[in-house]
Amino acid sequence: MRKLTFWQRLYLPEILRGMLVTTRHFWINVLRQRHTITQQYPEMPTFVSERYRGRHRLTRKEDGSPRCTACMLCATSCPALCIHIVAAEHSDPMVEKHPASFTIDELRCVFCGLCVEACPCDAIRMDTGIFALAAEKRENFIYPRELLLGDAVPKNIAEGKAPAQ
Ligand code: SF4
Numbered sequence: 001m002r003k004l005t006f007w008q009r010l011y012l013p014e015i016l017r018g019m020l021v022t023t024r025h026f027w028i029n030v031l032r033q034r035h036t037i038t039q040q041y042p043e044m045p046t047f048v049s050e051r052y053r054g055r056h057r058l059t060r061k062e063d064g065s066p067r068c069t070a071c072m073l074c075a076t077s078c079p080a081l082c083i084h085i086v087a088a089e090h091s092d093p094m095v096e097k098h099p100a101s102f103t104i105d106e107l108r109c110v111f112c113g114l115c116v117e118a119c120p121c122d123a124i125r126m127d128t129g130i131f132a133l134a135a136e137k138r139e140n141f142i143y144p145r146e147l148l149l150g151d152a153v154p155k156n157i158a159e160g161k162a163p164a165q
């Protein structure tokens with residue numbers, strides 16, 4: 001076993017060296033906040049990668065109607081069984097069906113992204129970047145079609161209990 005030198009046995013120089021490194025990083029963080037890796041969330045908005053799987057949204061066609069054709073592929077592929085769709089006949093004879101009701105229980109969701117991969121119409125995406133889902137009641141985590149399409153906001157935000165996302 002290697003023998004420690006006198007200075008190493010004192011430990012003091014190594015402790016001082018460690019404190020110097022810590023102090024240097026402290027002042028770099030204070031004086032050059034732009035380069036700080038630590039994010040001051042939630043005081044400052046945070047950024048997520050483009051590929052981050054956040055809260056779902058339903059996409060629309062050019063005419064504003066939902067792209068979803070209620071084919072049920074997303075609900076079938078969902079391992080958490082948290083997508084519930086009620087299909088209805090569409091008024092346009094060229095479109096077979098549309099979702100009269102489309103809900104996702106975000107509390108059951110494991111954010112695997114399989115629903116997005118399964119969708120043949122690019123009707124469901126997880127690119128909102130929203131990761132902070134909070135509510136006081138379990139039922140507020142069941143997001144209806146209007147909310148997923150962006151026509152409504154979550155109840156806790158509507159009631160002023162959480163900031164807008
Ligand atoms: S991300 Fe996964 S668990 Fe969540 S709704 Fe889609 S398929 Fe289901």
Ligand code: SF4
Pocket residue numbers: 067068069070071072073074075085118119120121122123124
């Ligand atoms: S979101 Fe896509 S996969 Fe799910 S029912 Fe609609 S069209 Fe089918």
